[in-house]
Amino acid sequence: GSPDGDKVIKLSYSVFFPPTHIQCQTAEAWAQAINEQSNGRVEITVYPGGSLTKAPQVYEGVINGISDIGMSCYAYTRGRFPLLEAVDLPVGYPDGMTATNVANAIVQKYQPEEIADVHTLYVHAHGPGILASKTPVKTLADLTGLKVRATGLSSKIVQSLGGAPVGMSQPETYEALQKGVVDATLCPIETLKGWKQGEVIDYITNSQVIGYTTSMFVVMNKEKWETLPKDIKKLFTSVSAEFIEKHGQAWDDADAEGKAFVEELGKTIIPLPEEEAARWKQAVQPLLDEYVQTTTEKGLPGDKVLADIQTLLAGGEI
Amino acid sequence: MTPIQVGILGVVVLLLLLAASMPVAFAMGIIGFLGFSIIVSPQAAMSMIATDLFDTISSYSLTVIPLFVLMGQVALHAGISRKLFDAAYHWVGFLPGGMAIATVGACTGFGAICGSGPATAATMASVALPEMKRFRYSMQLATGAVAAGGGLGMLIPPSVVFICYAIMTEQSIGQLFLAGILPGILIAVIFSLTIWLQCKIDPRMGPVAPKTSLKSKLKSLLGVFETVLLFLLVMGGMFAGFFTPTEAAAIGAGGSLVVAAFRRKLTWRMLAQSLRETARTSCMVLIIVAGAVMFGHFLAVTRIPFELANWLATLPLPGWVIISFIILFFLLAGCFVDALALIMLTIPIFYPVVTGLGFDAIWFGVIIVVVTQMGVISPPVGVNVYVVSGIERDVPLQTVFKGSLPFLLALVIAAAILVAFPIISLWLPNLAR
Amino acid sequence: MSFLRKAGFTLTSALRATVMLLAVVTGVCILAMVLITCIDVVMRIFSRPIVGVYDLVYVFGAVAMACAIPYTTAVKGHVAIEYFFQKLDKKSRIIVDTFVRLLGIGLFSMLTHESARIGNNLKASGEVTATLQLPIFWVSWVIALCCALVVLVIFYNMTHPGKELVKP
Ligand code: NA
Ligand code: NA
Numbered sequence: 001g002s003p004d005g006d007k008v009i010k011l012s013y014s015v016f017f018p019p020t021h022i023q024c025q026t027a028e029a030w031a032q033a034i035n036e037q038s039n040g041r042v043e044i045t046v047y048p049g050g051s052l053t054k055a056p057q058v059y060e061g062v063i064n065g066i067s068d069i070g071m072s073c074y075a076y077t078r079g080r081f082p083l084l085e086a087v088d089l090p091v092g093y094p095d096g097m098t099a100t101n102v103a104n105a106i107v108q109k110y111q112p113e114e115i116a117d118v119h120t121l122y123v124h125a126h127g128p129g130i131l132a133s134k135t136p137v138k139t140l141a142d143l144t145g146l147k148v149r150a151t152g153l154s155s156k157i158v159q160s161l162g163g164a165p166v167g168m169s170q171p172e173t174y175e176a177l178q179k180g181v182v183d184a185t186l187c188p189i190e191t192l193k194g195w196k197q198g199e200v201i202d203y204i205t206n207s208q209v210i211g212y213t214t215s216m217f218v219v220m221n222k223e224k225w226e227t228l229p230k231d232i233k234k235l236f237t238s239v240s241a242e243f244i245e246k247h248g249q250a251w252d253d254a255d256a257e258g259k260a261f262v263e264e265l266g267k268t269i270i271p272l273p274e275e276e277a278a279r280w281k282q283a284v285q286p287l288l289d290e291y292v293q294t295t296t297e298k299g300l301p302g303d304k305v306l307a308d309i310q311t312l313l314a315g316g317e318i
Numbered sequence: 319m320t321p322i323q324v325g326i327l328g329v330v331v332l333l334l335l336l337a338a339s340m341p342v343a344f345a346m347g348i349i350g351f352l353g354f355s356i357i358v359s360p361q362a363a364m365s366m367i368a369t370d371l372f373d374t375i376s377s378y379s380l381t382v383i384p385l386f387v388l389m390g391q392v393a394l395h396a397g398i399s400r401k402l403f404d405a406a407y408h409w410v411g412f413l414p415g416g417m418a419i420a421t422v423g424a425c426t427g428f429g430a431i432c433g434s435g436p437a438t439a440a441t442m443a444s445v446a447l448p449e450m451k452r453f454r455y456s457m458q459l460a461t462g463a464v465a466a467g468g469g470l471g472m473l474i475p476p477s478v479v480f481i482c483y484a485i486m487t488e489q490s491i492g493q494l495f496l497a498g499i500l501p502g503i504l505i506a507v508i509f510s511l512t513i514w515l516q517c518k519i520d521p522r523m524g525p526v527a528p529k530t531s532l533k534s535k536l537k538s539l540l541g542v543f544e545t546v547l548l549f550l551l552v553m554g555g556m557f558a559g560f561f562t563p564t565e566a567a568a569i570g571a572g573g574s575l576v577v578a579a580f581r582r583k584l585t586w587r588m589l590a591q592s593l594r595e596t597a598r599t600s601c602m603v604l605i606i607v608a609g610a611v612m613f614g615h616f617l618a619v620t621r622i623p624f625e626l627a628n629w630l631a632t633l634p635l636p637g638w639v640i641i642s643f644i645i646l647f648f649l650l651a652g653c654f655v656d657a658l659a660l661i662m663l664t665i666p667i668f669y670p671v672v673t674g675l676g677f678d679a680i681w682f683g684v685i686i687v688v689v690t691q692m693g694v695i696s697p698p699v700g701v702n703v704y705v706v707s708g709i710e711r712d713v714p715l716q717t718v719f720k721g722s723l724p725f726l727l728a729l730v731i732a733a734a735i736l737v738a739f740p741i742i743s744l745w746l747p748n749l750a751r
Numbered sequence: 752m753s754f755l756r757k758a759g760f761t762l763t764s765a766l767r768a769t770v771m772l773l774a775v776v777t778g779v780c781i782l783a784m785v786l787i788t789c790i791d792v793v794m795r796i797f798s799r800p801i802v803g804v805y806d807l808v809y810v811f812g813a814v815a816m817a818c819a820i821p822y823t824t825a826v827k828g829h830v831a832i833e834y835f836f837q838k839l840d841k842k843s844r845i846i847v848d849t850f851v852r853l854l855g856i857g858l859f860s861m862l863t864h865e866s867a868r869i870g871n872n873l874k875a876s877g878e879v880t881a882t883l884q885l886p887i888f889w890v891s892w893v894i895a896l897c898c899a900l901v902v903l904v905i906f907y908n909m910t911h912p913g914k915e916l917v918k919p
Contacts, residue, residue, distance in 0.1 A: 012358075012619065018486045019666040048666070049486070051618055057369050060872065064365035065358065079879035079886075114876075145798035151805060152881035164798055167805025167882060169378060171481045172562055174491050181562050196484060196491045339836035340851040341829035348858050367858075368865030371898075372891060376813035378805065384781050384815060385788075561792050564808075568788030575785075593778035598828040598919070601777075601819035605829065698832075708830040711919075716834045 096251025128211020429471025462721025652693020
């Protein structure tokens with residue numbers, strides 16, 4: 001039926017993805033589903049591309065009520081989510097669906113204190129971050145001294161692989177690759193299409209064995225959440241649960257499109273033979289150890305989280 | 319009050335505050351805060367303005383501003399730019415408005431590396447305006463040329479606006495970069511004609527230099543030898559792939575300090591003076607950007623941009639009329655909202671309409687950038703005009719706006735040419751396709 | 752009376768000195784950005800870039816621009832449209848000017864308060880820069896301090912019409 005004028009709940013949703021990105025469209029589909037299933041009682045306006053709050057400010061913006069709902073990456077505010085950093089580690093995610101499921105399982109099981117200041121609706125995470133370069137990288141030796149675009153955690157991955165991480169923003173990267181300011185970039189294959197960087201690299205090393213991810217939250221202002229009627233809360237929870245899979249699938253579709261894009265451009269995809277893959281895995285192991293050490297020092301169960309992630313990756317249950 | 323009514327009221331009160339001589343940035347911040355308070359909540363509004371200030375101040379992509387401004391200031395105080403302009407005077411001074419034309423040329427070249435409109439305007443204003451004053455050029459013409467020339471950086475690659483447009487519309491960045499080159503040159507030429515014409519009509523605007531011999535022309539080049547080297551280093555280094563545009567700014571600043579030292583002009587006094595001017599200029603620019611972001615966030619939650627765009631998109635009119643309306647929309651909205659935010663908010667609505675009408679996506683990207691270029695010099699809110707007037711403090715704002723008007727007209731003509739002849743934008747990308 | 756004047760004079764001098772000190776910080780930070788980036792570019796030629804230059808430029812740039820706000824306000828460096836204001840008679844000018852400056856004081860008081868609060872939040876949540884993991888809460892505190900100084904500078908401008916706290 002048509003809703004009562006003053007009973008409509010109007011919410012704003014800040015999404016850091018540009019409006020044409022598949023993840024932004026999935027977010028809009030989520031908002032649409034909430035609207036339809038509530039019979040128009042909830043109206044959500046999506047502000048894409050950081051047009052309400054920029055990516056690093058989305059989380060704090062939700063706490064302060066600049067937007068009621070927000071989607072961004074945990075990694076953009078480094079140090080704020082020490083326990084959840086585990087999800088982004090290079091543990092070798094095979095695809096986005098797996099990474100998304102792992103991320104949700106961890107958040108649900110541990111409900112960490114660090115995200116207690118918002119109501120988490122759900123999380124999702126991209127497919128394996130891999131290496132795309134201008135010169136062929138077949139072995140770790142090829143990586144030595146290679147200038148790789150990376151920031152935050154991925155710059156540590158580059159360092160542990162023997163490369164030289166160079167920090168710059170994603171919009172600058174296209175040109176930096178084109179001109180050779182950097183020789184390579186570490187990113188999910190989807191980015192090569194999304195940010196067009198596939199145009200300016202020549203090789204992709206399938207380094208899935210050390211595939212890292214970036215987990216992204218969809219959270220709501222806590223006070224706002226508390227003011228929602230019980231049935232609407234229930235609706236949010238059920239629709240969100242349904243959309244976990246849709247986001248995971250969207251990441252996999254995007255990766256498939258990214259792969260098709262670079263193949264169409266005639267770029268070479270280099271597989272890593274088993275022995276070499278083991279070497280890469282060995283090289284990034286110190287990052288995992290460091291995570292466990294830092295979280296233990298803070299009194300957080302980092303070792304358990306990491307073990308759970310590895311169990312989930314091996315097909316087990318937690 | 320509906321959000322849209324709040325939005326309209328906000329624009330009216332903003333204009334009143336501006337007329338009451340409130341600093342432009344403060345007025346945009348106040349209205350952004352008040353409007354956001356009414357539509358969302360006072361607590362959210364307070365946190366919004368503080369977040370926007372923090373975000374602008376700590377923005378990595380805006381660090382080019384102090385770096386390039388420092389380069390300009392050192393060039394000015396070490397007498398490097400004086401020699402450059404002396405050389406230019408020997409070569410192009412005989413043309414009516416020759417020095418202003420040379421400045422537009424320099425803006426084009428500088429904008430090519432810099433990519434930020436306000437940064438280009440700030441740097442060129444601090445370098446070129448004192449020199450043009452020395453050659454007794456009209457300040458109206460000179461400031462107008464710098465404010466308008468500063469916008470060219472958005473069109474000539476690298477351009478952040480193009481990168482974002484490409485990503486949103488799934489077009490190739492490389493193709494868009496190629497598409498911007500010829501229109502950029504076209505606009506530079508039209509700007510030069512605008513200057514030449516103004517000086518033909520009123521020769522006092524740009525006094526003509528006496529003719530000089532080839533010998534003294536060549537001699538003037540000797541004085542700019544290191545500067546040309548520095549320019550080659552910055553431009554060449556960037557195109558050869560030694561550094562990014564942001565890094566080029568730091569290299570340029572460091573390099574100009576080295577050149578100043580080489581000329582024995584690097585004193586504590588000169589360094590302090592350059593740094594003070596750099597602090598003032600770049601802070602002024604950043605605070606204006608922050609104010610515009612706060613005001614833009616208020617406009618976003620009023621949903622005026624969405625509603626207007628949606629309404630335009632459904633008009634039952636022929637294609638070229640709709641395109642004209644869209645251009646008008648960007649021109650008006652560009653007065654208040656930052657170009658990138660505007661593109662993020664409205665492209666999803668306009669893009670399907672434009673391509674549905676059979677227009678080329680790459681061509682539309684070029685048109686959008688040309689139109690946002692108009693926005694930065696058109697009254698009442700034109701970021702580049704504010705920047706130039708803030709640097710040349712003896713020149714009142716209305717003089718700069720007056721000086722920008724002929725260039726605004728030139729941009730309208732350029733946009734009309736680009737709409738009528740899409741081939742100008744599409745020829746280079748088609749070659750590469 | 753002369754005591755009050757003396758106190759006012761001392762306060763003004765203290766404010767001026769603080770504003771200039773922060774301007775010096777701006778200068779040093781800008782030079783640091785130039786130096787670090789140039790070294791990084793040279794080192795990169797030998798495939799030895801400095802890790803975390805991005806973070807350093809980010810922090811230095813933020814501090815440089817924050818510390819420049821009081822100075823820019825003190826030299827009246829912000830752009831305003833004076834055209835209509837100049838046409839008013841003296842009495843209206845005083846009223847309009849006071850009103851506009853009070854709004855400015857209100858704006859920067861809020862920015863001071865909120866920036867301090869954001870800083871506290873950043874400290875509590877332990878947010879750090881992406882690569883070097885430098886704490887960043889203090890940058891927000893610096894912004895708060897500078898906004899507080901802007902309030903004082905605007906107050907000076909309101910009570911000393913036609914004068915600048917610092918000569919440009
Ligand atoms: Na450019
Ligand atoms: Na304008």
